[in-house]
Amino acid sequence: MKEKNMEKLLKELQHADLHRQTRRHFLQSAGFGLGALGLGSLLGSCSSSSTETAGATGIANARIPQFLPKAKRVIYIHMAGAPSQLELFDYKPQLQKYHGQDCPAEFLEGKKFAFIQGVPKMLGAQSNFAQYGQSGAWMSDYVPYLQTVADEITFLKAMHTDQFNHAPAQLLMHTGSARLGRPSLGAWSVYGLGSENQNLPGFIVLASGGQQPDAGKSVYGSGFLPSVYQGVQCRTGGDPVLYVSDPSGMNRDMRKQTIEAINEINRQTYEEVQDPEILTRISQYEMAFRMQMSVPEVMDVSKEPQFILDMYGVKPGEGTFAMNCLLARKLVENDVRFVQLFDWGWDGHGTSKDHNVEGGLRQKCRESDQPIAALIKDLKMRGLLEETLIIWGAEFGRTPMQENRNGLVMPFMGRDHHLDAFTMWMAGGGVKQGFSHGETDELGYYGVKNRVHVHDLQATILHLMGFNHEKFTYPFQGRNFRLTDTEGKVVKEIVA
Amino acid sequence: MLYPLLQASSWAMFVGRFHPALVHFPIGFLLIAALLEIGRRTGKVAVSESAIRFILFFSAIGATLACVAGYLLSLGGGYDEQLLDNHMWQGIGVAVFAWIAWLIKSDRLKSKVPYGSLIYLPAFLLATILTLTAGHDGGSLTHGQGYLTQYTPEPFRGLAGIPPLEEKGMEIKPLSDVQQAVVYNEIVQPILQARCAQCHNASKQKGDLRVDQLALLLKGGEGGPAFIPGKGSESDMIKRCLLDENDDDHMPPKGKPQLTTDQIELISWWIDQGAPADKKVAELKMTEAIKPALASLGQGAVLGKTKKQESAVLSLKVPAASEQALENLRKAGLIVNTLSQDQNLIEVSAVNAPNFDDKQMELLKPVAEQIAWLKLGDTKITDAALEQISKFPNLNKLHLEHTVISDKGINGLKGLKYLEYLNVVDTKVGDAGLKNVAGMKGLRSVYVWQSAVTDSAVSQVSKQNPDLLVVNGFNEAAVAEFLRAGDTTSTKAEAKKL
Numbered sequence: 001m002k003e004k005n006m007e008k009l010l011k012e013l014q015h016a017d018l019h020r021q022t023r024r025h026f027l028q029s030a031g032f033g034l035g036a037l038g039l040g041s042l043l044g045s046c047s048s049s050s051t052e053t054a055g056a057t058g059i060a061n062a063r064i065p066q067f068l069p070k071a072k073r074v075i076y077i078h079m080a081g082a083p084s085q086l087e088l089f090d091y092k093p094q095l096q097k098y099h100g101q102d103c104p105a106e107f108l109e110g111k112k113f114a115f116i117q118g119v120p121k122m123l124g125a126q127s128n129f130a131q132y133g134q135s136g137a138w139m140s141d142y143v144p145y146l147q148t149v150a151d152e153i154t155f156l157k158a159m160h161t162d163q164f165n166h167a168p169a170q171l172l173m174h175t176g177s178a179r180l181g182r183p184s185l186g187a188w189s190v191y192g193l194g195s196e197n198q199n200l201p202g203f204i205v206l207a208s209g210g211q212q213p214d215a216g217k218s219v220y221g222s223g224f225l226p227s228v229y230q231g232v233q234c235r236t237g238g239d240p241v242l243y244v245s246d247p248s249g250m251n252r253d254m255r256k257q258t259i260e261a262i263n264e265i266n267r268q269t270y271e272e273v274q275d276p277e278i279l280t281r282i283s284q285y286e287m288a289f290r291m292q293m294s295v296p297e298v299m300d301v302s303k304e305p306q307f308i309l310d311m312y313g314v315k316p317g318e319g320t321f322a323m324n325c326l327l328a329r330k331l332v333e334n335d336v337r338f339v340q341l342f343d344w345g346w347d348g349h350g351t352s353k354d355h356n357v358e359g360g361l362r363q364k365c366r367e368s369d370q371p372i373a374a375l376i377k378d379l380k381m382r383g384l385l386e387e388t389l390i391i392w393g394a395e396f397g398r399t400p401m402q403e404n405r406n407g408l409v410m411p412f413m414g415r416d417h418h419l420d421a422f423t424m425w426m427a428g429g430g431v432k433q434g435f436s437h438g439e440t441d442e443l444g445y446y447g448v449k450n451r452v453h454v455h456d457l458q459a460t461i462l463h464l465m466g467f468n469h470e471k472f473t474y475p476f477q478g479r480n481f482r483l484t485d486t487e488g489k490v491v492k493e494i495v496a
Numbered sequence: 497m498l499y500p501l502l503q504a505s506s507w508a509m510f511v512g513r514f515h516p517a518l519v520h521f522p523i524g525f526l527l528i529a530a531l532l533e534i535g536r537r538t539g540k541v542a543v544s545e546s547a548i549r550f551i552l553f554f555s556a557i558g559a560t561l562a563c564v565a566g567y568l569l570s571l572g573g574g575y576d577e578q579l580l581d582n583h584m585w586q587g588i589g590v591a592v593f594a595w596i597a598w599l600i601k602s603d604r605l606k607s608k609v610p611y612g613s614l615i616y617l618p619a620f621l622l623a624t625i626l627t628l629t630a631g632h633d634g635g636s637l638t639h640g641q642g643y644l645t646q647y648t649p650e651p652f653r654g655l656a657g658i659p660p661l662e663e664k665g666m667e668i669k670p671l672s673d674v675q676q677a678v679v680y681n682e683i684v685q686p687i688l689q690a691r692c693a694q695c696h697n698a699s700k701q702k703g704d705l706r707v708d709q710l711a712l713l714l715k716g717g718e719g720g721p722a723f724i725p726g727k728g729s730e731s732d733m734i735k736r737c738l739l740d741e742n743d744d745d746h747m748p749p750k751g752k753p754q755l756t757t758d759q760i761e762l763i764s765w766w767i768d769q770g771a772p773a774d775k776k777v778a779e780l781k782m783t784e785a786i787k788p789a790l791a792s793l794g795q796g797a798v799l800g801k802t803k804k805q806e807s808a809v810l811s812l813k814v815p816a817a818s819e820q821a822l823e824n825l826r827k828a829g830l831i832v833n834t835l836s837q838d839q840n841l842i843e844v845s846a847v848n849a850p851n852f853d854d855k856q857m858e859l860l861k862p863v864a865e866q867i868a869w870l871k872l873g874d875t876k877i878t879d880a881a882l883e884q885i886s887k888f889p890n891l892n893k894l895h896l897e898h899t900v901i902s903d904k905g906i907n908g909l910k911g912l913k914y915l916e917y918l919n920v921v922d923t924k925v926g927d928a929g930l931k932n933v934a935g936m937k938g939l940r941s942v943y944v945w946q947s948a949v950t951d952s953a954v955s956q957v958s959k960q961n962p963d964l965l966v967v968n969g970f971n972e973a974a975v976a977e978f979l980r981a982g983d984t985t986s987t988k989a990e991a992k993k994l
Contacts, residue, residue, distance in 0.1 A: 370979075
């Protein structure tokens with residue numbers, strides 16, 4: 001009886017299942033099946049070329065640069081949230097005069113802002129400016145340490161972008177596209193120039209400020225490049241890389257044997273299915289094994305002399321932005337190709353004590369200004385600055401108007417997201433020293449001379465690394481992709 | 497009735513632009529038909545008359561369509577009238593004679609044509625010849641007269657009576673003395689010739705503009721004068737050059753060689769000064785902004801210091817290193833990369849070979865000529881290795897940091913004429929060694945932090961060699977000073993002083 005019931009139940013299940021199978025389901029699965037067959041043969045036919053790029057040792061193999069690389073390594077400092085250029089570098093005395101007045105209508109016509117509504121008031125700089133260095137660079141009292149290295153820096157004062165929300169703007173800045181799926185600048189760099197130190201990843205990411213960048217891990221992802229090129233995030237406190245140290249009871253020999261066994265199986269699978277991602281997996285296992293030794297060593301600052309720690313303003317064991325700057329120096333000293341720093345908390349809308357362009361921004365600067373200046377000086381005295389490109393900037397800038405979210409007066413002085421004008425700067429690796437490129441109008445609203453788009457910046461960075469951004473491509477889904485897609489012009493004026 | 501309608505509509509221009517594409521059909525078809533006709537008559541190929549007739553039919557259709565499109569294109573204006581006239585009638589001739597030839601071959605209609613078989617060959621021949629001449633004139637309209645034969649080599653050049661190749665070409669020659677150059681003749685006009693004259697010349701005047709004479713520039717084209725003397729940034733030609741490349745009004749059109757920023761600045765500067773025809777650079781008002789652009793025109797000496805030239809060694813042509821030698825290096829754990837695609841110089845790095853020592857220097861011998869960048873920092877090499885290194889004639893950058901090398905070793909480097917970068921951070925190199933290498937002509941930067949070099953030697957050497965960057969690093973005292981410099985209270989006082 002029981003059995004019969006069981007049988008009945010199973011039949012009913014089958015029946016119900018068939019009921020739900022519609023013509024659409026059938027076509028869908030058939031389509032997927034056929035599509036997958038087609039895709040398989042397609043991928044099979046091009047796998048020979050992709051294996052070459054992802055081979056276990058492939059990451060060390062550089063493509064030959066199109067011309068001489070001036071920057072061999074990059075430290076990219078991204079201030080996530082976007083600091084105000086008008087409080088730091090873009091000195092606008094006229095804006096001070098219009099402080100508190102209604103924003104002129106022509107600034108608002110046809111424009112969209114993230115939060116500003118109606119007619120906002122103009123907002124003068126909350127900081128004091130002066131000129132520094134022989135180059136006479138304008139800087140504010142928010143960045144007193146950076147003033148001491150003014151003559152090492154090239155400013156790009158008329159940057160502009162297309163996106164006014166954090167995540168898409170960050171994606172655009174790092175991957176050349178506001179949508180997901182493209183490789184990041186760091187991934188392209190390692191793909192192009194290869195990774196030098198075999199014990200460390202070629203692309204390392206360090207984050208501070210308590211949160212990840214809004215766009216998440218995609219801003220340092222590898223997109224359609226083999227995943228071996230993606231950025232490896234290291235923690236600055238505790239274990240630098242989670243789960244990289246051996247669990248108690250497992251010694252290094254046993255770990256080695258385990259990894260060898262896993263890799264042997266992976267190799268057999270690779271021979272069977274020829275998926276290049278398996279090679280990535282193999283090389284990552286091997287890298288992880290080496291990293292167990294090398295990463296704790298390179299991330300350990302306890303052997304640094306006290307005066308170096310003082311210079312950066314770090315205390316061992318702290319996971320601060322300052323610590324990340326010191327680590328960045330240690331990493332490039334060990335020939336890591338691309339070090340990406342993210343610092344969260346620069347979004348000065350004026351909504352709270354921490355997020356504004358007065359005390360909040362000043363505090364963020366206090367935490368970051370000294371280590372950045374120290375990093376420049378430290379690299380210089382080690383002879384690394386002329387080969388290392390430092391890039392500082394954010395995903396966009398901030399408006400010359402005070403934010404008036406929901407028509408209210410904000411509790412603190414704040415500015416909205418602004419895409420028509422912001423400042424970035426570079427130093428070292430092949431850029432001019434003590435130079436300023438681009439100008440904004442007298443209120444700092446719009447670039448009026450030598451505007452530089454995000455794609456232009458990317459083209460320039462690739463140029464400094466020896467690549468012609470128009471010819472540096474990767475084939476994917478039937479066409480060649482490049483970081484700058486179809487845009488971008490090298491800013492030759494800033495190249496030393 | 498049709499004419500004003502056509503001229504007004506963008507349809508006319510749309511269809512017209514297809515002319516350069518369409519013309520290739522009748523040209524190709526007619527030549528094929530002619531070849532087949534010859535082949536058939538000489539018995540070389542077996543092809544039926546109907547096949548030739550079929551091709552002729554499409555030749556005639558193609559020629560007719562090309563004529564229509566060509567006429568519409570010509571409404572846009574800007575072409576040499578005489579040349580255009582010739583081209584048009586030749587094109588119409590092609591269509592007419594192609595139709596006649598087809599007519600005579602046609603089964604149904606040939607009986608109606610008197611003396612058909614007599615006219616057939618001459619008509620066919622005329623259509624073919626006119627295709628060639630019309631095609632040539634069409635080319636001259638698009639690319640300018642003389643385009644085809646511009647680069648005829650000798651002795652054919654002399655035989656054909658073409659004057660010797662003019663050097664103006666597409667590239668602009670550097671000036672020997674920028675200050676004495678006549679701005680219009682020697683700076684502005686060569687830029688215009690290289691970048692604008694292809695479409696704005698005596699035989700082709702897009703937008704009714706010619707750039708080959710100053711008066712004609714002032715007269716301008718459809719949109720008014722090309723520039724307003726004294727107002728560079730308000731001048732049409734400057735504005736167009738500065739527009740986004742994707743803008744329809746941008747000049748030169750997208751895809752053509754563009755003016756550089758310097759070139760635009762130069763022309764704008766000249767216009768700002770009233771666009772004089774015969775003034776020299778020295779007679780015009782110099783601005784800070786124009787100096788680099790002017791410097792880019794000459795050898796630069798006249799305007800004082802210009803930016804440093806690209807390292808000489810990097811344009812050096814050396815033979816490629818043997819694959820075997822490179823493979824041996826890689827086996828020893830060294831990284832070996834070619835510097836760039838256009839030469840064979842290499843960089844070698846021992847970052848993954850911390851045990852690299854003097855004995856292994858032998859490995860580098862076969863690539864001595866190719867090594868430009870060498871990184872042996874953090875290795876076990878001693879002064880003995882430097883003896884080998886001194887025999888790498890094209891060495892450009894040398895990293896020796898964190899090794900035990902000393903003065904004795906680096907003295908040997910003096911003969912390396914291309915060496916620009918020397919890193920001896922954390923070594924035993926001392927004052928004597930620094931002074932010894934400081935005299936090297938090509939050397940640009942030396943890093944001596946944590947070596948035995950003293951601060952006084954650094955400042956002394958820096959004073960004697962102002963072009964040489966000698967960098968010593970921080971010690972405790974310097975860090976304290978740095979921390980004071982960044983102290984906000986003291987900076988404010990300093991800022992006021994500025």
